[in-house]
Amino acid sequence: MLIARLIADPRGLETRVEQTVRLIEAAGMRIAKVQMLEFSGEVLQFALPEGEPDQLRKILDEVFAPCDMLISTREISVPQVFVSDMDSTMIGQECIDELADYAGLKDRVAEITERAMQGELDFESALRERVGLLAGLSEDAIAECLDQRITPMTGAAVLVGTLRNHGCRTILVTGGFHHFADPVGKMLAFERVVGNRLEVTGGKLTGGLVSPITDSRVKQQVLEEEVSAFTDGAVSLASGDGANDIPMLEAADFGFAYHAKPKARAAANGVIEQGDLTAILKLLEIPSSEWTSS
Numbered sequence: 001m002l003i004a005r006l007i008a009d010p011r012g013l014e015t016r017v018e019q020t021v022r023l024i025e026a027a028g029m030r031i032a033k034v035q036m037l038e039f040s041g042e043v044l045q046f047a048l049p050e051g052e053p054d055q056l057r058k059i060l061d062e063v064f065a066p067c068d069m070l071i072s073t074r075e076i077s078v079p080q081v082f083v084s085d086m087d088s089t090m091i092g093q094e095c096i097d098e099l100a101d102y103a104g105l106k107d108r109v110a111e112i113t114e115r116a117m118q119g120e121l122d123f124e125s126a127l128r129e130r131v132g133l134l135a136g137l138s139e140d141a142i143a144e145c146l147d148q149r150i151t152p153m154t155g156a157a158v159l160v161g162t163l164r165n166h167g168c169r170t171i172l173v174t175g176g177f178h179h180f181a182d183p184v185g186k187m188l189a190f191e192r193v194v195g196n197r198l199e200v201t202g203g204k205l206t207g208g209l210v211s212p213i214t215d216s217r218v219k220q221q222v223l224e225e226e227v228s229a230f231t232d233g234a235v236s237l238a239s240g241d242g243a244n245d246i247p248m249l250e251a252a253d254f255g256f257a258y259h260a261k262p263k264a265r266a267a268a269n270g271v272i273e274q275g276d277l278t279a280i281l282k283l284l285e286i287p288s289s290e291w292t293s294s
Helices: 013-026 053-066 093-099 106-115 122-134 138-148 157-167 178-188 217-228 244-253 263-265 280-285
Strands: 002-009 033-038 043-050 068-072 081-084 170-177 194-201 206-209 236-240 254-258 270-272
Touching: 002 053, 002 280, 013 043, 013 053, 043 053, 053 068, 053 178, 068 254, 068 280, 081 217, 093 106, 093 122, 106 122, 106 244, 122 206, 138 178, 138 263, 157 170, 157 178, 157 280, 170 178, 170 217, 178 194, 217 236, 217 244, 236 244, 244 254, 244 263, 254 263, 270 280
Parallel strands: 081 170, 081 236, 170 194, 236 254, 254 270
Antiparallel strands: 002 043, 002 068, 033 043, 068 270, 194 206
16 A cells, blocks of 8 residues: 655646646556545545555656655554654744854854754764853843743644644753753643753853753654554654654654654655645644644
8 A cells, every 4th residue: 555645836836737637647657546535625545455655656756746745554543552743843943043042152063053953963962062052151041032032833733732632742852951941841732752862060051961862863762652652653754854854754653744854755645845733734624724833
């Protein structure tokens, strides 16, 4: 079984569907059914009895990108476990970049952040370098930054609330910091938060971190640990945008790269490029009548 669901620009949709069918058949794959899912009228589904996901992904990218899409080799259903990155995924900012602005170092720190998220730098080394630049900054700047700079991504509360209402366990796991992740997790109603801890002495950041470090390996481990807590296993969902999310996205049944860096996009079987986080609910076939933010 190979299922592809997508939300694309409706203009010229019929022509693009016909083009896609021709390309799929030319690639030696068979199509069982093409349909608009009735629950929303905007989710297009291709069902194949068999085929190569990467090959199908290439075809769909060629015809429909940018779009919102999920390709799965299993039946698509509501997950029992949801693990998400925080910065630029559940919130619209990179916390360390915004915090660095209070030290007059935003451009310098943001450049390192971007390179780390693109997978050009080792995550832990880049994290320690950036945190080191914040040495001496008052801890009060964190509360001010949270209050003035940090905002939830559109659809984040609805995504988490709806999944929880459907019995899904929700975990926020971030290479960022508990100073930010704990209040964000509470605001968005995540049940568990995993992240890094800034070292603070005398009300000021020391420029160090309290071990252990939450990196890409830990993100994957958290997902696998949560799934293993279910006796018969669980369907898992993950979302993230950067290179340090790749192992987690690959380990999940449904791994969504959200407006992501190229390497993360290539590694995930789900992409959100047009819509907000509620697009994930649409691709999971959860009707808007069942959405909730609480």
